[in-house]
Amino acid sequence: xxxxAPKSTPDAPPPILGRWRNVYVLLVxxxxxxxxxxxxxxxxxx
Amino acid sequence: xxxxxxxxxxxxxxxxLTIVAYGAWRTxxxxxxxxxxxxxxxxxxxxxxLSVMATQASxxxxxxxxxxxxxxxxxxVQFYFGLPLAMIVISAIFIPLYxxxxxxxxxxxxxxxxxxxxxxxxxxxxxxxxxxAAGITIYAPAIILSSILGxxxxxxxLGIGIVVIVYTVTGGTKxxxxxxxxQMVVMMSGMIVAAIxxxxxxxxxxxxxxxxxxxxxxxxxxxIDASFDLDNRYNLWSGLTGGFxxxxxxxxxxxxxxxxxxxxxxxxxxxLGLLFNGMFKIPMQFLILFIGVLVFVFYVFVKPPVFFNxxxxxxxxxxxxxxxxxxxESRFDDAFDARRSAALAYVAALERGGEEGAKAALTxxxxxxxxxxxxxxxxxxxxxxxxETKDADYVFISFVLGYLPVGLVGLLVAVILSAAMSxxxxxxxxxxxxxxxxxYRRLFKRDASDAHALAASKLFTMMWGCVxxxxxxxxxxxxxxxxxxxxxxxxxxxxxxxxxxxAFLVKRVTATPVFAAAVVAQGVVVTxxxxxxxxxxxxxxxxxxxxxxxxxxxxxxLGARDTTxxxx
Numbered sequence: 001x002x003x004x005a006p007k008s009t010p011d012a013p014p015p016i017l018g019r020w021r022n023v024y025v026l027l028v029x030x031x032x033x034x035x036x037x038x039x040x041x042x043x044x045x046x
Numbered sequence: 047x048x049x050x051x052x053x054x055x056x057x058x059x060x061x062x063l064t065i066v067a068y069g070a071w072r073t074x075x076x077x078x079x080x081x082x083x084x085x086x087x088x089x090x091x092x093x094x095x096l097s098v099m100a101t102q103a104s105x106x107x108x109x110x111x112x113x114x115x116x117x118x119x120x121x122x123v124q125f126y127f128g129l130p131l132a133m134i135v136i137s138a139i140f141i142p143l144y145x146x147x148x149x150x151x152x153x154x155x156x157x158x159x160x161x162x163x164x165x166x167x168x169x170x171x172x173x174x175x176x177x178x179a180a181g182i183t184i185y186a187p188a189i190i191l192s193s194i195l196g197x198x199x200x201x202x203x204l205g206i207g208i209v210v211i212v213y214t215v216t217g218g219t220k221x222x223x224x225x226x227x228x229q230m231v232v233m234m235s236g237m238i239v240a241a242i243x244x245x246x247x248x249x250x251x252x253x254x255x256x257x258x259x260x261x262x263x264x265x266x267x268x269x270i271d272a273s274f275d276l277d278n279r280y281n282l283w284s285g286l287t288g289g290f291x292x293x294x295x296x297x298x299x300x301x302x303x304x305x306x307x308x309x310x311x312x313x314x315x316x317x318l319g320l321l322f323n324g325m326f327k328i329p330m331q332f333l334i335l336f337i338g339v340l341v342f343v344f345y346v347f348v349k350p351p352v353f354f355n356x357x358x359x360x361x362x363x364x365x366x367x368x369x370x371x372x373x374x375e376s377r378f379d380d381a382f383d384a385r386r387s388a389a390l391a392y393v394a395a396l397e398r399g400g401e402e403g404a405k406a407a408l409t410x411x412x413x414x415x416x417x418x419x420x421x422x423x424x425x426x427x428x429x430x431x432x433x434e435t436k437d438a439d440y441v442f443i444s445f446v447l448g449y450l451p452v453g454l455v456g457l458l459v460a461v462i463l464s465a466a467m468s469x470x471x472x473x474x475x476x477x478x479x480x481x482x483x484x485x486y487r488r489l490f491k492r493d494a495s496d497a498h499a500l501a502a503s504k505l506f507t508m509m510w511g512c513v514x515x516x517x518x519x520x521x522x523x524x525x526x527x528x529x530x531x532x533x534x535x536x537x538x539x540x541x542x543x544x545x546x547x548x549a550f551l552v553k554r555v556t557a558t559p560v561f562a563a564a565v566v567a568q569g570v571v572v573t574x575x576x577x578x579x580x581x582x583x584x585x586x587x588x589x590x591x592x593x594x595x596x597x598x599x600x601x602x603x604l605g606a607r608d609t610t611x612x613x614x
Contacts, residue, residue, distance in 0.1 A: 046262045
């Protein structure tokens with residue numbers, strides 16, 4: 001994405017996610033999944 | 047030492063100069079204070095996100111982190127678990143407020159909420175800790191690169207420092223962000239290529255899954271530690287809570303980060319840039335630590351030196367302890383051979399089943415190697431009392447120089463220098479901005495024109511660059527470089543975060559109680575640092591908590607003195 005691209009709407013989240021709350025939930029879910037995968041990796045490797 | 051060959055030099059110098067030249071071309075013509083300090087509020091989220099990540103990823107990240115995994119395993123990744131949560135809070139609460147107030151610096155906001163003394167206190171705490179950290183940011187890679195590559199230490203410090211000072215002073219915030227975007231791409235490309243090459247080299251001896259199992263048997267795959275222990279620096283709970291407060295303070299109130307996302311063309315761009323960081327920071331740190339684990343497994347099968355800081359070990363050979371060193375090295379060779387045989391037996395057992403006995407033998411052999419290495423470190427300390435006995439910071443660079451192909455060595459040295467320059471540039475940029483906006487223009491020259499403020503900002507940025515160079519020139523190697531920076535940050539961040547949390551969330555507290563509470567909190571944290579064994583991540587929680595609680599307690603006593611209007 002170029003820095004010379006047209007200005008985005010001042011406070012709109014990415015259209016595919018609809019609301020900012022959904023973006024935040026996505027991030028929390030990603031964190032939970034990573035911790036889960038890391039825990040499984042720790043258990044498997046030890 | 048002719049370790050860096052001609053092709054490496056071409057890659058190294060070409061990479062660094064191309065990035066700086068491109069950044070200068072993209073940001074030519076910045077002539078006003080808005081453009082200089084906020085990049086003309088024109089940047090989009092990919093640039094902001096990469097710039098935020100590059101600011102945090104210093105050379106220490108790439109030198110120290112793989113070495114930390116080599117010594118201590120993967121558990122350091124838990125330190126970053128609170129970061130995505132902090133990105134959410136900053137995105138939802140901090141960014142809209144900063145945009146509404148149209149501030150140049152985070153501390154400007156404190157005056158709109160409290161008064162000028164609270165703003166100056168926040169700015170001063172930032173200047174003290176970031177001014178010191180900027181010196182470490184330059185010094186840390188310089189001491190290691192100069193030692194390993196045979197470069198002059200003062201020449202390396204000056205080389206890194208002068209390039210950064212020139213482009214930061216001339217181009218300002220937009221130049222910093224533009225160069226960081228490309229520096230970050232170089233850093234991640236270099237590390238991914240390094241990971242692939244190491245995994246490929248290992249594949250002659252052991253498959254990747256078996257390499258991970260070997261690392262696990264030797265205690266290096268401790269990614270998650272769910273035990274609750276306040277003295278344990280890195281576990282799931284300290285990462286989620288202490289890491290959350292540290293990230294909230296660092297990204298939400300440290301001007302070197304706030305300045306990165308205030309360059310956004312809208313609230314949306316700034317939010318997306320920070321959330322990009324929240325999404326990719328943990329995978330990035332995992333990759334860097336995992337490279338350290340792969341290097342560890344590589345050295346399970348290929349004999350490593352007993353001590354990675356080769357110039358120091360060579361110095362020990364010149365002392366009366368040379369015979370004892372030879373004896374320790376001989377025992378290290380035996381311990382290494384035993385561990386290598388045990389590892390091969392474990393890998394064979396993994397393929398045919400019944401691996402428990404082989405695993406126990408490998409773990410015991412690993413403990414023997416660790417014991418002899420500890421003896422070697424003790425011998426170094428005895429032979430040269432002033433020597434640094436922790437060699438973790440030398441592990442990765444030694445491996446790069448010894449085993450990676452020509453050209454890639456140059457790229458990885460470019461990664462380390464790019465990281466040093468990107469984080470130093472943000473620091474100098476923020477130190478210059480804060481000195482100009484929060485102190486000079488606020489306290490001494492309120493009627494300064496934009497042109498005057500722009501000139502002052504360039505002058506202060508250069509001054510801080512010189513301070514960082516002076517500090518780097520006189521610093522001595524600290525215990526672990528990345529920890530040193532994080533500990534230094536944690537001593538101050540909790541208090542600053544407390545100021546901002548009270549500003550955002552506790553509406554009835556006014557200026558004088560929160561100012562007094564911040565002074566008390568800073569005293570408590572400094573006392574804890576000198577007198578307790580509390581893990582440093584908890585300083586953030588303590589500092590922040592003391593500010594919030596003491597300001598609430600003092601409000602009925604001191605609040606009546608404040609004449610400032612109650613918060614909006």
